[in-house]
Structure formats: structure tokens, C-alpha cells
Amino acid sequence: MKEKLKIIPLGGLNEIGKNMTVVEYGQDIFVIDCGMAFPDNDLLGVDLVIPDVTYLRRHKNKVRGIVITHGHEDHIGALPYVLKELNVPVYCTRLVAGILSSKFEEHRMTKQVKINCVKAGDHIKLGCFDIELIHTNHSIADAVALAIRTPLGTIIHTGDFKIDPTPVSGEMIDLTRFGELGKKGVLALMSDSTNVERPGYTPSEMEVGKTFEAQFKGCDQRIVVATFASNIYRVQQVVDAAHHNGRKVAICGRSMENISNVAMELGYLNVPKNVLIDISEVNRYPKSKVVVVCTGSQGEAMSALYRMAFSSHKQVDIGSGDKVIISASAIPGNEKSVTKMINELSKKGAEVIYDRSAIIHVSGHACQEELKLMLSLIKPKYFIPVHGEYRMLRRHGELAVQTGVHPRRVIITDIGRPVEITAKSARLANPVPSGKVLVDGLGIGDVGTAVLRDRKHLSEDGLLVVVVTLDSESGIVIAGPDIVSRGFIYVKEAEDLMEELRRISQRALDRCLDDHVRDWTTIKANVKNDLSEFLYRKTKRSPMILPVIMEI
Numbered sequence: 001m002k003e004k005l006k007i008i009p010l011g012g013l014n015e016i017g018k019n020m021t022v023v024e025y026g027q028d029i030f031v032i033d034c035g036m037a038f039p040d041n042d043l044l045g046v047d048l049v050i051p052d053v054t055y056l057r058r059h060k061n062k063v064r065g066i067v068i069t070h071g072h073e074d075h076i077g078a079l080p081y082v083l084k085e086l087n088v089p090v091y092c093t094r095l096v097a098g099i100l101s102s103k104f105e106e107h108r109m110t111k112q113v114k115i116n117c118v119k120a121g122d123h124i125k126l127g128c129f130d131i132e133l134i135h136t137n138h139s140i141a142d143a144v145a146l147a148i149r150t151p152l153g154t155i156i157h158t159g160d161f162k163i164d165p166t167p168v169s170g171e172m173i174d175l176t177r178f179g180e181l182g183k184k185g186v187l188a189l190m191s192d193s194t195n196v197e198r199p200g201y202t203p204s205e206m207e208v209g210k211t212f213e214a215q216f217k218g219c220d221q222r223i224v225v226a227t228f229a230s231n232i233y234r235v236q237q238v239v240d241a242a243h244h245n246g247r248k249v250a251i252c253g254r255s256m257e258n259i260s261n262v263a264m265e266l267g268y269l270n271v272p273k274n275v276l277i278d279i280s281e282v283n284r285y286p287k288s289k290v291v292v293v294c295t296g297s298q299g300e301a302m303s304a305l306y307r308m309a310f311s312s313h314k315q316v317d318i319g320s321g322d323k324v325i326i327s328a329s330a331i332p333g334n335e336k337s338v339t340k341m342i343n344e345l346s347k348k349g350a351e352v353i354y355d356r357s358a359i360i361h362v363s364g365h366a367c368q369e370e371l372k373l374m375l376s377l378i379k380p381k382y383f384i385p386v387h388g389e390y391r392m393l394r395r396h397g398e399l400a401v402q403t404g405v406h407p408r409r410v411i412i413t414d415i416g417r418p419v420e421i422t423a424k425s426a427r428l429a430n431p432v433p434s435g436k437v438l439v440d441g442l443g444i445g446d447v448g449t450a451v452l453r454d455r456k457h458l459s460e461d462g463l464l465v466v467v468v469t470l471d472s473e474s475g476i477v478i479a480g481p482d483i484v485s486r487g488f489i490y491v492k493e494a495e496d497l498m499e500e501l502r503r504i505s506q507r508a509l510d511r512c513l514d515d516h517v518r519d520w521t522t523i524k525a526n527v528k529n530d531l532s533e534f535l536y537r538k539t540k541r542s543p544m545i546l547p548v549i550m551e552i
Contacts, residue, residue, distance in 0.1 A: 139364025
């Protein structure tokens with residue numbers, strides 16, 4: 001029986017983020033990207049979400065390495081967690097390696113992780129796979145696509161990309177190489193679907209630079225620019241506009257400082273001499289001579305701009321002499337927190353610029369015409385849209401059909417559902433283990449459905465604790481029952497209700513004593529059931545009830 005080529009998405013389909021794809025043939029596996037996602041509102045208390053790598057753990061002897069397309073968190077954020085289970089080499093470009101080095105230092109795992117630095121044009125040999133890196137444009141430097149030569153043919157994974165004819169630094173995406181591969185014949189194409197619903201072309205990053213120049217010129221306010229920490233091109237354009245207009249630049253926010261330092265060390269961010277100042281020095285200069293570049297474009301509660309808006313930042317307090325430019329669009333789900341922050345900044349008298357009409361942000365992802373151009377250049381036999389929610393994947397499939405891909409050769413899959421390709425066909429195979437692993441503090445995967453259900457219950461209805469002390473021999477109540485309320489009612493304003501709850505608890509305990517019930521589980525169940533029934537009748541609410549029994 002001939003081997004099949006398997007493409008197994010473990011993240012990044014029917015969702016935004018958590019990108020991870022497994023490519024398998026025979027005894028060899030390699031992984032494309034290893035990203036995280038931020039939790040939805042219903043994942044209470046969870047810090048981040050990473051892919052389930054059960055399939056890779058089961059086949060760890062086959063895994064030859066992980067190849068990273070670029071340095072965004074939705075492509076590298078899960079690496080510190082996954083590499084603790086799969087100690088395999090990582091291949092990435094220079095900027096990604098710099099970002100990962102500081103990330104691994106935080107996790108105290110620099111000694112056990114092997115990072116191999118590669119560049120566009122290089123080939124990586126992993127088992128039976130030959131992987132060529134192709135230069136692309138994105139909203140972070142050093143992004144690459146992958147051309148993977150397999151025993152059945154070449155497959156291409158675009159990574160996140162756009163076609164930018166005037167990039168801030170480096171060269172335009174290597175369309176020539178994609179065209180050459182297309183002429184030779186491409187078995188399958190996996191392409192970024194993030195912006196597939198937007199017609200036309202994505203504007204060049206240079207357009208944002210022109211807007212910055214116009215906003216800075218003749219402005220006598222202090223300027224605060226919030227953007228994504230990883231968007232080095234955007235930071236570079238802020239620095240350039242500040243330098244042209246005689247301003248000093250202060251970088252603020254932990255992630256912004258870390259990535260900017262790495263980018264400066266590696267030469268991706270060029271800051272003229274004496275332009276950069278420490279955030280602690282901003283108040284020494286006139287407002288018209290300072291620009292602050294910071295995190296917080298998504299309204300994150302602990303970010304620099306958010307703390308400035310709510311007057312909890314130690315060095316910068318926003319006021320009427322400030323212009324705030326939010327150079328990013330709100331990620332779906334973050335709109336409320338961004339709006340709340342903008343309102344607060346406006347209340348403090350700041351001029352806030354966030355309107356899309358003022359081209360202060362452009363996407364790093366290809367729009368419809370660019371996606372069609374990529375499909376037309378590569379002319380794949382099979383097309384597998386990736387990186388997007390279902391409606392995006394489906395729309396991308398429709399674009400592929402418009403460019404000449406046969407409808408039956410457009411394969412829309414899901415997380416954990418392998419695409420199996422043979423010399424003659426491609427089909428969806430039986431699912432493999434996949435899904436979300438929740439990271440909460442230092443715990444990885446220990447927060448499951450039951451824990452989340454309890455957290456949701458607590459967040460909606462609160463908690464009642466019933467504390468009672470029993471005599472260990474007779475079972476008679478020695479102390480209590482005492483009722484403690486958290487998030488249910490304010491005790492001092494509901495003393496009558498609390499007294500009624502004590503009486504109901506006492507009656508339940510007396511009933512157990514009369515029936516000679518000494519089993520703690522049964523006693524707790526009786527107290528809990530009686531209180532639940534009463535409270536629902538009385539308040540139409542169902543708090544979590546936690547009886548605590550002590551014996552003396």
C-alpha cells in the first residue's frame with residue numbers, strides 16, 4: 001500500500017489564531033507554526049488558549065521539527081508550552097529567533113530548546129520533506145511562505161501575507177518564485193483567508209507613514225501612538241516622522257520594549273542617534289517635542305495606553321494637551337474595551353484619532369485581488385483555505401473556483417480533520433484528537449469544562465457557604481450553622497433572609513440527626529437541596545451552595 005500525504009490542522013481553522021498545521025508522510029512529520037489564541041469571554045480567568053497536541057505526543061518519534069512562518073503570537077505563542085512536551089528543533093528567521101529567545105528566557109528553557117536560524121531562499125531538510133522559505137510581506141518583518149517538496153509533489157503554505165509593492169523595509173513579496181513553482185506544478189496550496197471578505201487590494205504600509213507625517217507636522221500637542229508591539233514597520237514610521245519633526249521618542253509597554261529592543265539589536269528597527277528617550281524622561285520635554293509609542297491598541301486592561309486613560313500609569317497622565325493615535329483596528333471581540341478606553345481618553349480632554357478614513361492603520365493580510373493573484377500564479381491541483389472562520393474559508397474556496405480550481409478540488413476542513421492526498425485523489429479522513437488546551441497561570445490543561453462551569457455559575461449567581469460544627473460522637477450541632485455570602489447578597493442588608501437560611505439549614509441538620517444519618521455527603525446534600533429550593537422560590541436565583549462540616 002502506497003503512503004498518503006496527510007495535512008492535519010490542529011488550529012487556525014473556524015477560528016482566528018492558534019495556528020498550527022501538521023504535515024505527515026510515512027515515518028516523517030513536521031509542524032508549521034505553533035500559535036496561541038486569547039480566550040473568549042466565556043473562558044473566565046483563562047490566560048490563553050493553545051492547540052491540543054495529543055496527536056503529536058502519540059507520534060513524537062516521527063516529529064522532525066517545527067517551522068515558523070513569522071513572529072506573531074498567533075503563530076509562536078504556544079511554543080514554550082508545546083516544547084515542554086515535544087523537544088524538537090525549531091526553524092525560523094532572525095527576527096523570530098530574537099523574539100523567541102526572550103520568550104524562552106522568561107520560561108527558563110533556553111538550554112533545552114534548539115533554535116535554527118534560517119532566511120528566505122534557504123532549504124530545510126526534515127525527513128522526506130524539503131522545505132523552501134519564500135519571502136513575503138506582512139505586518140511584521142521576516143515573514144516567509146513555505147514550499148514543501150514531498151514524495152507526492154509540492155505543497156505551498158503562504159503563512160500570513162499581503163502583496164505590498166512599497167514595503168517599509170526589505171523587498172516586495174517574491175511573486176516570481178511563486179510563479180516559477182506554479183509553472184512546475186503545485187499539488188496543493190494552503191492560503192491565508194483572514195481578509196478574504198474585503199474586495200480590492202490591501203493598502204501599502206507606506207500609506208500609514210504619510211498619515212503620521214501629516215499628523216505630526218505643525219502639531220504642538222504631545223503625541224501618543226498605540227499599535228501592536230510586533231509591528232516594527234509601524235514603530236519605524238513613527239520614529240521617522242518624529243525625527244523629521246524634531247521630536248523625541250519614548251517606547252512604553254513591556255512587550256513593545258522587548259520586541260523593539262530585539263529589532264534594534266538585529267537591525268530591523270533603525271533609530272537615529274539621540275531620538276530615543278526613556279519613558280521616565282517624557283515630562284522633562286515640552287509636549288510638542290515628545291512622541292510616546294505604546295501598547296494598548298486593543299484596550300487590554302493592563303496595557304500602557306489603558307493605564308494612561310484611567311490615570312494609573314506612573315509616568316504619563318493623558319490630558320487636554322495630548323493627541324492619541326490608535327494605529328490598529330479592533331480585533332473582533334475587543335470592540336467594547338477599545339470604545340471604553342476611547343471614551344475615557346476623550347473625557348480627559350485628549351484628541352483621539354481612530355477613524356479608518358485617516359489611514360492610520362492598514363492590514364497585514366491580503367484582500368480578494370491579492371488572493372486571486374496568488375491562486376492564479378500557483379495554479380494548485382488542490383486548494384485548502386486556512387487561517388479563518390468558516391465563512392472566510394468558504395469565500396476563499398469560491399475565489400479559488402473563479403481562478404480555475406475545480407470545485408471538487410477545493411477542500412474545506414476543520415481542526416483535527418486530516419486531508420489525505422494520494423497520487424490520484426484527495427479526501428477528508430477520520431478526525432484525530434484536537435481542540436483547545438487552556439492555560440491559567442502556571443496550570444496547563446487543568447482547567448476543563450467542569451471548572452469553567454463552576455466559574456460561570458459563581459460569576460452569575462454568587463456563592464453561599466454554610467459552616468457547621470458537629471459533635472463527632474453524637475452528631476449534635478455544636479456551633480453554627482453560619483452563612484457566608486460572596487457575590488450573592490450583601491449580608492448587612494439582608495439579615496432577615498440570612499436568619500431564615502440558618503433556620504432552614506438547622507432543620508435539615510435536625511432531620512439528619514433524627515434519621516441517624518452520619519454520612520457527611522448525605523448531610524451536605526440535604527442542607528444544599530433545602531437551601532436551593534427555598535432560595536429559588538424566594539429570589540429566583542441559584543447561587544452555588546457549599547456546605548462545610550467540621551467534627552470535634
